[in-house]
Each structure stands twice: as C-alpha cells, then as structure tokens.
Amino acid sequence: MNHPSPLFHKPAAWAPDSWQQRVALQQPVYEDAAELARATKQLAELPPLVTSWEVRALKQALAEAQEGQRFLLQGGDCAESFVDCTSPIISNRLKVLLQMSLVLVHGLKKPVLRVGRFAGQYAKPRSTDTETRDGVTLPSFRGDVVNGPAFTAEARRADPQRLIQAHAHSALTMNFVRALIDGGFADLHHPEYWDLAWVEHAPLAAEYRRMVAGIGDSLRFMETLAGPIAGFTRVDFFTSHEALLLHYEQAMTRQVPRHEGWFNLSTHFPWIGMRTAALDGAHTEYFRGISNPIAVKVGPTAKPDDVLRLIDVLNPEDEPGRLTLIHRMGNAQIAAALPSLLEAVKRAGRRVLWVADPMHGNTESTSNGYKTRRFDNIRGELEQAFDIHAAVGTRLGGVHLELTGEDVTECMGGARDLSETDLKRAYKSMVDPRLNYEQSLELAMLIVRKSGGM
Numbered sequence: 001m002n003h004p005s006p007l008f009h010k011p012a013a014w015a016p017d018s019w020q021q022r023v024a025l026q027q028p029v030y031e032d033a034a035e036l037a038r039a040t041k042q043l044a045e046l047p048p049l050v051t052s053w054e055v056r057a058l059k060q061a062l063a064e065a066q067e068g069q070r071f072l073l074q075g076g077d078c079a080e081s082f083v084d085c086t087s088p089i090i091s092n093r094l095k096v097l098l099q100m101s102l103v104l105v106h107g108l109k110k111p112v113l114r115v116g117r118f119a120g121q122y123a124k125p126r127s128t129d130t131e132t133r134d135g136v137t138l139p140s141f142r143g144d145v146v147n148g149p150a151f152t153a154e155a156r157r158a159d160p161q162r163l164i165q166a167h168a169h170s171a172l173t174m175n176f177v178r179a180l181i182d183g184g185f186a187d188l189h190h191p192e193y194w195d196l197a198w199v200e201h202a203p204l205a206a207e208y209r210r211m212v213a214g215i216g217d218s219l220r221f222m223e224t225l226a227g228p229i230a231g232f233t234r235v236d237f238f239t240s241h242e243a244l245l246l247h248y249e250q251a252m253t254r255q256v257p258r259h260e261g262w263f264n265l266s267t268h269f270p271w272i273g274m275r276t277a278a279l280d281g282a283h284t285e286y287f288r289g290i291s292n293p294i295a296v297k298v299g300p301t302a303k304p305d306d307v308l309r310l311i312d313v314l315n316p317e318d319e320p321g322r323l324t325l326i327h328r329m330g331n332a333q334i335a336a337a338l339p340s341l342l343e344a345v346k347r348a349g350r351r352v353l354w355v356a357d358p359m360h361g362n363t364e365s366t367s368n369g370y371k372t373r374r375f376d377n378i379r380g381e382l383e384q385a386f387d388i389h390a391a392v393g394t395r396l397g398g399v400h401l402e403l404t405g406e407d408v409t410e411c412m413g414g415a416r417d418l419s420e421t422d423l424k425r426a427y428k429s430m431v432d433p434r435l436n437y438e439q440s441l442e443l444a445m446l447i448v449r450k451s452g453g454m
Contacts, residue, residue: 014289016253016262019246024282026125026244026275028146028158029139036247039160043251048265049119049170050239052256052291058238058268059293061113063321065397066353071108071447072324072398073101074240074269074355075440076117078432079124082144085169090176092405093118094185094237096437100444107448113238117402119173120241120267122166123248124431125275141430144169145245149430163248170266174239181237240295243270246286253290261291271295274328274360279309288313295324297357300337304344311350324353326400327385330361331377334384342392355398356385363432370423372433375413379446386450399447403435414439 030036064070075097077084094116101112122145131140131151138156141149145166148155243249243264252266264270270290274297276283287294294314298307307325315323325345329337345352358381362373382399389396409426410433412418427433435443 014285016250016286016289018289019250019282019286022280022282022285023278024246025278026142026273027246028142030158030160032160036160039163040247040251043163043167043248046164046167047171048252048254049167049174050265050268052259052263052265054238055263055265055268055292056259057236058113058115059321061236061321062293062324062353065113066320066351068110068395068397070111070113070397071104072113072115072353072355073097073104074115074117074398075100075401075403076240077121077404078402078429078434079143080118080121080169080173081430082122082165082169085172087176089404089406090118090173091180091185093403094177094180094405096403096405096440099437100440103441103444104447107445108451113398114236115238115240115269116177117240117400119170119177119239120166122169123242123244125242125244125273143431145248163245163251166248167252167266177237177239238268240269240271241267242273243267243283243287244273244276246282249286259291262289264290264292267292269293269295271297271324271326273297274299277310279306279313284310284313293321293324295326295355297360298325298327298341300329300333300361302337302341304340307341308344308348308350311345311348311352315350315352318351320351321353323351324355324398326355326357328357328360328400329381331358331381331384333361334381334388338385338388339392342389342394346392346394353397354389354394355400356382356396357400358382358385359400359402359432359435366420366423368420368424370410370420370427370433372420372423373411375411375418375435375439375442378411378435378439379443382443382446383450399443401435401440401443402432403440405437408434408436410434410436411439415442 061070065072076093097114097116101114104112123143126140126142129140130137133151138151138153139147139158141147141156145162146158249264249266253262253264255262270292271294272283272287277296278284296310311323327338358378359373362377362381363371364373365371385396406428407426408428409418409422410429412420415438
C-alpha cells in the first residue's frame with residue numbers, strides 16, 4: 001500500500017520530559033515546586049505497574065483488531081476514586097466486562113480484546129479551572145490523583161503526595177485483578193462466578209443465562225471429544241487510562257532491558273483526551289515518544305487534515321497496532337462529522353483502529369441538576385457508527401464505554417426505562433454518568449446484532 005509522505009517529520013530529540021517545553025493543558029497548579037519534585041522523584045523509583053512484554057502483547061492484539069480479527073471492548077469507571085478501591089467494586093466491574101465479552105465472543109465469533117478503564121483512571125479534565133459556590137471560588141476537583149471532592153480550600157489544594165497514593169491504589173487494583181484472572185475467575189467453565197447478586201431479576205438476565213447455558217453445552221461437547229481445553233480457563237486482560245496528568249506519566253516512563261525505546265509502565269494503553277489533543281501540545285509531544293499502543297479521542301469539530309497530521313506525528317512509521325482513534329461525536333452530530341474523517345484516513349491509506357465512544361458526546365443536565373445520558377442517544381450513536389463505517393468501507397473495531405458493576409441509576413432509559421426521577425435513587429458518580437449492568441449488557445447485544453451475529 002502506498003502511503004503519502006508525512007506532513008510532519010518526527011523530530012529526532014525526545015525525552016520523557018520534553019513535553020514541558022510545550023503548552024500543557026488541563027494540568028493542576030502546584031503551590032510548591034520542590035514538593036512536586038520530591039513526589040515525582042519518589043514515584044520514579046517505585047516499581048512499574050505493568051511490564052513491557054504485556055504492552056507489546058497488547059500492541060500485537062490491537063494490530064489484529066485493525067485487521068478485523070479481534071474486537072476491542074474497553075470499559076470502566078469515568079473516574080476512579082481511592083475509596084472505591086475495594087474487592088466488591090473491582091470484582092463487580094470485572095464481572096460486567098467478562099459478561100459483555102462473553103456475549104460478544106458468542107455473537108461475533110471472534111476473540112474479544114478486554115481492556116479495563118481502571119488501575120489509573122484517577123484524573124479528569126474539567127471545563128473550568130475553578131468552581132464557585134455561594135460566592136466562594138476554589139480550584140475545580142480534578143480527580144483523586146490531584147485533590148479532593150469536598151468544597152474546602154484544604155481539599156481542593158493540588159497535593160503532590162496524591163501521585164504516590166494513585167500509584168499505590170492502582171497497584172492494589174492491578175494486583176487483585178491479576179489474582180482473580182490467574183486464579184480462574186474468568187474460567188468459562190464457571191461463568192456463575194461473574195453473576196451480580198443484585199441483578200437476579202434484571203430484564204436481560206434470563207437472556208444472558210440462556211446464552212451461557214448454550215455455551216456451556218458446546219464447551220462440554222468439545223471437551224468430550226478433545227479433552228480439557230486449557231485456553232478456556234483464563235483470559236488476557238489489559239488496563240488503560242487517560243494519560244492526563246503528565247508529571248505522573250513522565251515519572252512512570254521507563255527504559256527496559258532488551259527492548260528499545262521508552263515505555264509508559266503505569267498502564268498498557270494510555271489515551272489522549274479530546275481537550276488535550278492539540279498537534280503542538282504537551283500531550284501529543286509526550287505520546288509521540290512512548291512505545292505503548294496509544295489512542296486519541298476525536299470529537300465532532302475535528303478536521304480531516306488535522307487528524308491526518310496527528311496520525312503522522314503519533315505514528316509516522318504506520319506501525320500496526322500503534323494508533324487507535326476513538327470517535328465521540330454525539331448522536332445528533334455523528335452523521336455529519338464522522339464520514340469525512342473516515343474517508344480522509346482511508347484515502348491516505350493510514351493504518352488505525354477505529355473505536356466508538358457513544359458516551360461522551362451525549363452528556364446533558366436534567367432540570368433537577370443531575371448530569372446524565374439518555375440510553376437512546378448512546379444506542380443511537382453506536383448504531384449510526386456501525387452504519388457509517390459500513391457505508392464508507394471502513395471497520396468499527398471496538399467500543400469505549402463508561403460503566404460499572406454497581407446498582408446505579410445514572411443514565412436514563414435502557415432495559416428498566418430509567419426516568420429523570422429515578423436518577424436520585426442511586427446516583428453515585430463524582431464526575432460522569434455510567435452505564436449500569438443492564439444497560440451495558442444491552443449494548444453488547446446491540447453490537448452483536450449490528451455485526452450480523454443475532
């Protein structure tokens with residue numbers, strides 16, 4: 001395949017701190033530079049959270065997803081909190097992702113690449129730097145890695161020690177997830193391990209259990225013929241987060257023996273958010289130098305030429321599995337905004353994985369003050385995404401979702417037809433509304449139907 005010459009040549013000089021020479025958006029203001037330096041030095045000496053060979057394995061799997069051989073399921077909390085680093089919350093989140101992936105594997109007839117949006121998702125971009133209540137103005141809450149949610153001057157102070165706490169909580173989360181996976185939690189012989197007690201009578205539970213029963217019958221039949229199949233006892237699982245707080249990411253960027261380059265070892269799969277994806281910005285500068293597979297959120301105002309330039313900077317060698325573009329347009333805008341981007345990248349012959357985020361473009365506020373999303377809009381954007389890709393001749397290779405295994409009422413609609421008045425019953429998110437179990441499973445079934453599997 002012939003590719004055009006890059007519009008931007010990759011500069012020769014790069015270092016983990018070269019981003020500091022660029023404009024860095026969405027960064028907290030630390031009052032004491034020496035205190036920050038001590039914290040980042042301590043962080044840089046702590047063990048990594050992931051390994052370079054895991055990162056390389058994910059890049060290979062993403063390359064296969066680019067070719068249509070796998071489907072990416074990326075999901076988890078909008079923003080993790082330190083207090084939610086508990087075994088029930090972590091295991092419930094994992095249960096939902098495993099159930100969704102089982103639906104997808106069964107329906108799509110291809111492997112599903114499971115990537116959790118956790119073990120590091122502690123920072124969040126904000127629309128404004130400050131928040132005012134009753135005439136008092138304080139810094140905005142930017143996630144537990146930066147400050148606290150309480151509306152006090154002490155809580156809202158950007159505290160460098162929270163960088164260390166974020167590493168510790170990420171390590172605890174990763175350790176528990178690894179233990180669950182390696183201990184047989186994901187064993188297809190025992191999908192009952194994934195059941196959530198509170199959804200026993202959920203509208204979609206019966207359909208899901210019929211599917212599980214059918215898979216169990218097939219598995220027993222195959223093992224009667226061929227004996228135990230070891231590959232069904234565990235799954236590969238990877239982590240991701242928005243690499244927003246660049247001091248944290250820099251401290252976790254390491255060189256390793258026997259592998260060239262620099263690896264961000266805080267996560268397998270970091271991404272750049274839409275607000276920080278400027279071509280000449282600090283985040284793009286940081287991301288261009290790390291060896292991880294990376295992703296970029298692309299919104300409805302993105303222009304084809306800008307996206308092509310970003311591709312040239314972040315993946316100048318057109319490396320398979322290197323770059324994922326996550327489009328988050330909104331149900332009302334995707335039809336007008338997405339086709340020209342797909343056509344431009346296809347025409348340029350660039351190798352990317354296209355993923356749909358049907359959540360972030362559909363956020364709204366209700367009359368009673370809740371930040372929510374309508375399930376009909378989430379479903380509508382996802383359905384349109386499949387249709388638009390099919391019309392252009394490109395492939396939608398995955399989804400990126402904010403979800404939880406807890407019994408929350410944060411997004412309206414879905415199997416239980418949650419209304420505006422239902423939101424107050426169990427609205428627990430500190431930042432963005434998440435899909436609950438039923439809504440997540442419903443989207444998994446929609447993906448299968450749109451892909452021709454049901």
